[in-house]
Amino acid sequence: MLNTNSYLEEKGHVDWFTVVMYLVFVILGWFNIYAASFDLETAVSMYDLSSRAGMQLQWIGISIIVAFALLKIDVSFYETYAFLFYIIGLGLLILTYFVAPEIKGSRSWLVLGPIRLQPAEFMKFVIALVIARIFNVHNFKLMEPKNLLIVSSLILLPVIIVIMQSETGTALVYLSLIFVLYREGLPGGLLFMGVAFIIYFVITIKFSETQLGMLSLGEIITIGLIITFTAGLVRNYLKRKDTPIIIISIGALVAAISYFLYNINSSLDIGLMAIIALVAVSLYIIFLSLRFRKKKYIYILLFIAGSFVFVESSEHVFMDVMQPHQQMRIKSTLGMEQDLQGSGYHVGQSKIAIGSGGMFGKGYLNGTQTKLKYVPEQDTDFIFCTIGEEWGFIGSLVTLLLFTIFILRLLYLAERQTSAFGRVYGYGVISIFLFHLMVNIGMVIGIMPVIGIPLPFFSYGGSSILAFTILLFIFLKIDKVKKKY
Amino acid sequence: MGNTKNNFEKRKYIIGAIAVLIVLVYSLQLFKLQILSPEYRKYADSNAFFSKTLYPSRGSIYDREGNLIVYNQPTYDVMMVVREMIEFDTLDFCNTLNIDVPTFLQLDADMRDRRKNPGYSSYTPQIFKTQLDIEEYGLLQEKLYKFPGVYIQNRTVRQYKYPNMGLILGYVAEVDKNKMAADPYYVRGDYVGKSGIELSHEEDLRGEKGVEVLLRDAHGRIQGKYKDGEMDKEPISGRDLTLSIDIELQAYGEYLMQNKIGSIIMIEPKTGEILSMVAAPTYDPSLLTGKDFSSNYLKLEQDPYKPLINRAVAGTYPPGSTFKPSQGLVFLQEGIITPETRYSCFGGYPPLGGRPKCHPHASSVSLQPSLATSCNSFFCYGLNAMISNRTKYASNLEAFEVWKDYMVDMGFGYKLGVDLPSEKRGFIPNSKYYSNVFKTDKWNGHNIISIAIGQGEVSSTPLQLANFSALIANRGYYYKPHVVKERKGAPLDTLYTIRRDSRVDRAHFELTVEGMADAVTNGTCRRINMEPHLTVCGKTGTAQNPHGADHSLFIGFAPKDDPKVAIAVIVENGGFGATNAVPIARLMLQKYLFGEILEQDKFLEQTLADRVILPFIYKQNMDRELAASKLEGDN
Structure with missing residues (x-):
């Protein structure tokens, strides 16, 4: 099967529109990470590899290499080994739970020498793949009890494990795949x-x-x-x-x-x-x-x-x-109590940072709130603050619009798939990105409770950017060869 | 492979709509935060910008001869940054600061107590102990390396060269809540003038605070200057002031007035500059500066003789006979009398059965001799004639209003506007006042006769009397009296440079001057006669005082022609004007005009300085002390 399909692939085009958007996102993200981690006393170069921005640059490089590699791998490879990935993923999650050291209250990091990875991040595309694989059977009916049981088990199993790792945010991301099921026939009711x-x-x-x-x-x-x-x-x-x-x-x-x-x-x-x-x-x-x-x-x-x-x-x-x-x-979040010490303080400072940006922002590297560490986790979960403070309403709006275009483009791509595998996987990608966007920005601007999940491509973090890249580029590869099915 | 389409394709629109809806809601929230809520900008600034105040040095004060009187001296506060402190030898630290361990613990607890120190943060320097003296500072500076987290901050306190004129200079202290509420310039911990020149010329002396805008992180640590100091502002030093006071004359006056209650005011008539303003009792201004401010202030405040009151401007007294020249001037100007008009006196005012009483002198008298002999009857006749004159005035009320307006133009009845705080206005009644008192408009001159001789309802401050004396010396005009002669780099307020005229002709003043000259040569104040050295004009006063012995008063000026100085002296409970006020004025005039005391008056000087004229300590204080001594006895 691997060999029979490979010659067909060469004729398709990768969707360059999405690739360009991806590159725009990671570069904007890199600039903002430099701004967010900029220390007034020890101003280092953006390219200093030991700085946060430098580290992120390395991860961006790795991600782009991985992305091109993914475009070279046969789609059938994902189809064939989806279940195997899933088993391995589950195994890693369980392993992580037992061997991971506790970092910031959660046991989700797998430490391999100098590299720290979060298997839960990579599990996102694995779950999306395995569900797509399940649907890729002729005349698959979601609403048959057996199928419904299988699909919900495939989602709920990793959800339970990451909840045990105290990664509630990631568990909610997995649950967001319910959008896929809705698209595939889960009753609107x-x-x-x-x-x-x-x-x-x-x-x-x-x-x-x-x-x-x-x-x-x-x-x-x-x-x-x-x-x-x-x-x-x-x-x-x-x-x-x-x-x-x-x-x-x-x-x-x-x-x-x-x-x-x-x-x-x-x-x-x-x-x-x-x-x-x-x-x-x-x-x-x-x-x-x-x-x-x-x-x-x-x-x-x-x-x-x-x-x-x-x-x-x-x-x-x-x-x-x-x-x-x-x-x-x-x-x-519901405005019932002012929690000035805990998460309420963070959201308060985050709103101050964004609100103080005004219409045009304070200018690149001129944000005082983020520079002076008033906003917590400013280069990871709260990276949107830096955008809001330094680029103002215009910058925030442009970022939101770029993401909207990105999501709508993915919707267009998902709908033009000729296979259920492609479409279901595409919707998986959309659900995950949309959920991240909604929860992350919603939290930073104070309309969602504080749930620590990253802003795709912007938040600092190797696992995060690599996992999002893999998630996206598998879909772009599937899209590239769609007509050959 | 797989089904390519299914029946749920339309659901893509719902999913797309959800995405767009989320973005729309978030855009609205962003609009609200970034465009509609300008307060976030303020929060952000107060978060991130730490405006470090740069304090200007307070202006110095000089006397009229250019002698430095008030200046600033550095003092040192011990500051601590708790986060930076590691264990050190507490005992050594205590010994260095010359405190014991319980005091150390108390100071430490006070510093950390947010009720006492609302701005406490363990990241920023906090005041541990204030005002080290220079030796303590030197010791601590030497050992500072042993105490990480301990810093020394420079500040300045007021220092005084002379132990005199505390009441004129005033003092500075930490600003209070009311002042902060009234003027946004001040913040907690600022020092502000509380009385005297320090208060009335606060804006000259304080200068303008500067600011250094620093960036502060979430822990309160300073991260550097904002925009390399672009927003910084240098402090502007306070303005130096030169007083019109002659410090030697002032000190001499305070020396003469020791152990007495009262005032001496000397004014340069041609300018309104106050040459000396003695209010007794007074205090050494250096008591109200530095470490012992609180305890000293408490002592002064509880002193029954009230040394914190500047009686020269805040004391009001019946002017007594010193008021008489003003009456003569009004009667002449209004044509009630002529220089030749004579009234008879038989040891009292005849129409009211010999009251007010008078003392023996030749009768009948015209104005000039009646000023010299201080005849009561003459002025009573005059006032009654004015009030009852129906050819000139429609009613007693109208006549009285005319009278009152002259008094006001001579500087009585209202604050003169001297550049010192807490000035009182004294009292000159108007016609309505009397209509209220008598419950009718139909009162007459006899009802109010005692005001003609400066008793009864009228009262004035010593400053008003000195100013009145300057008015006569000038033959009809005065400048508002003031103690600040020059503000460095700024002109004097025009308030003090406008000539103010009384509406009385110069000729009438000349006659009054003659009367006052006669008073010195062969009238009531012969004790001030310094012929041939000096021709003095004067008028004594003996003000009846319901609380005790009469007050002794004197007003005058010298030399008679081209006067250099006008003076007013009040000695509370000092008896006749001639007994105390006149000789004190004599010595003050000598001191100012001759620069020394005549050999023949050395004995007088000694006698006056040694004289104690203090009223009984007020009864309640006696009782309190009695009770206290009793308690001690019981123990």
Whole structure:
């Protein structure tokens, strides 16, 4: 198989547009790492190999060599050995867990003499490859229970291991591959439920401190949301026009009665009223399911029950299962508490650095906040601060736009694949980049909790840049030979 | 191989839309942070820029002859950077600083206590002990290598060449909260003039602080200069001041006034420059500088004789008979009397049954002899005639307002605006005041008769009396009295260079001068007669005082023609003007005009200096001391 395919490859073109963008990113990243690690007292050259920028330059060099090498390797090689890579990757992750020294609270670094590698970084493209390989079977149906089980196991296994390594951020990156599954047929309802549950969680926690009767304000608002979502689901899946209106009316009626009664007697248990509304809506759905005998009503009932159980348990999970520093990060992101010493301090300083950049920034190497070490991890996770401070709103916007173009270009490339293998892998690449972008920049500008994952191509780190390069260039190679399948 | 398309192709739009949506939301947040929130720039600057203040040296002060009076002396503070300290011989350190170990521990705890030292950081130099003297400094400097993390910071404190005129010079101390709130120039720890010249000429003396903009990292460590000092500003030294005070004359006045309460003020009439301003009791200005400031200040503040009050400008007294020349001038100017008008006196003011009383002298008298003999009745007649004159004035109220306006033009009733703080205005009532007191507009001259002889409601500061005396010496005008003669590099405030005229004709002043000359040659103040050496004009005063013995007053000037100096003397509880105020004025005039005391007056000088005229220590203090001694006895 290796030999039969090799002659066909020569005719395709590598997507130079993406390659150029890649080069632009790594060079911009290198400049900003120099700026972020610039020490006023010992100003060293950008090319000094012992400096952070110099080290990064070496890694960029290695990455480019690897990239060209990857373009020379047969696509069939990845297809054939995807499972083997996966097994090796899992093995390395487990090995790392046992032998890795603890660095900054996590056990994810494998130290080989002078080189330190994070196997978890390389596992990203391995998981994307193995899922692509799974889909690359004629007439593969994701929603068959067996297939669903295999795919979710392939993702969840490494997730569990990296969580044990205390690399929660990386675990979330693996989970972001759920976008791939969505593209390949995972019901939108499930994705919707995921989003809905995140919203429930945020609202429940954010408004958990006001108690109104037997429920908190957060829980009451989420019950309102559950009723609204239920109406939406009925409309979307059962194509009935009057039912959603009736459902909303039940909710509104109970709310109106509560308001009226509350004005008469302010000791009214509003929490109880909310539960009454939810029960009334549920009874109505049960009535409809008995009348029309449709399976979809049962799913909707399950959604209501699941939502309610999730809401009721999320506060418990937040308070009793999550670690205090994680609670603090979430609370400070939601603006509930000012955490001036811990992560709140970092985000505060990061916002000051970015905010002080203004429209045009302070100019290259003129950023005071990053130079004077006010922002933590400024050349790794918080590298975007340097861009914001020294290049201002314009620079930040250009960076964001470049990433958007990059993602949309990858989408275009993924969609033009002729094989499921190429497309699924492409979506894997997109999911990983998009998730990194969303979480990293979101954290730096203060709308996401502090989750330490790097900004692709910009953050300092050999494993990171090499892993992203491999992830991208395998896809470019697959894209190059697509027509030959 | 594999399926090429599936039914979910449309989902690419949703995924693309999600990506675009995220970027859009993030762009909005960036817009908010970078464009809509200018405060982040300020936070960043206060984070990163450490503006190190460069303190200017405070201006020096000289007397009118150019003698240096106030200057700055370096002093040394011990600073510590806790992070840089490693274990060292604490005992050796204590011995070097001449402190014991408990004091060391206390100072150390105070330095680290953020309530006492809000700016504490272990990375930056913190004050451990202030104001080492030069020997302690030398010892520490020698051993400094043994104590890593310990530094010495230079500062300056005020030093005084003479133990005199503490009340004029004032003192400097750390700025208080109110001052900081009122003037953003000051920050915590700055030194600021608190009284006297130091306060009134604060802006001249302080100069302008400079700044050095340094970069500071997240730990508070200094990382270097910002833009190589482009934003730095050199401090501008404070302005030197030359006083109009003659330090020798001042010291002599303070010597004469020792163990007495009162004031001597001498003014150069042609300029309004104050030659000496003695307020007794006073204090040695060097008490309120350096290490012992607090304890000394407390002592002075608790002193029952209140040595921190500058009585020359803040004391108000009934002017008594020294007020009479002003009355004569008004009556003449308003045509109530002529130089020939005579009133009779029979040991008192006849229309009110011999009150106010008068002393024996020839009757009836015109203005000139009545000034010489200080006849009470004459001025009472005059005031009553003015208030009840209905041909000239529509009512008693109008007449009184005219009278009051003349007084104000002669410098009474309002602050003169001397360049010293805490000046009082004295009191000249207006017609409304009396209408309120009498609850009717229909009062007459007899109701208010005691003001004609400087008693009753009127009061004035010693400075106002000296200024009045300068006005007569000048025959009708004065310059606002002031103690600062020159500001180095800047003109004097025009306030002090504008000639101010009273609306009284020169001829009337000449007559008054003659009266005051007669008072010296054969009137109430013969004790100041220095003929043939000097022709002095003067007027005594004996102010009744409800709290004790009469105050002794004198105003005058010399020489009679082309006066060089005007003087006012008040000795509280000093009895008749002639008893204390007159001889003191005599000696002061000699000192200033002759440069020495006449041989014949040496005995007088000794007698006056040795004389103690202090009122009983106020009763409450007596009680307190009594209680304290009792307690001691019990123990």
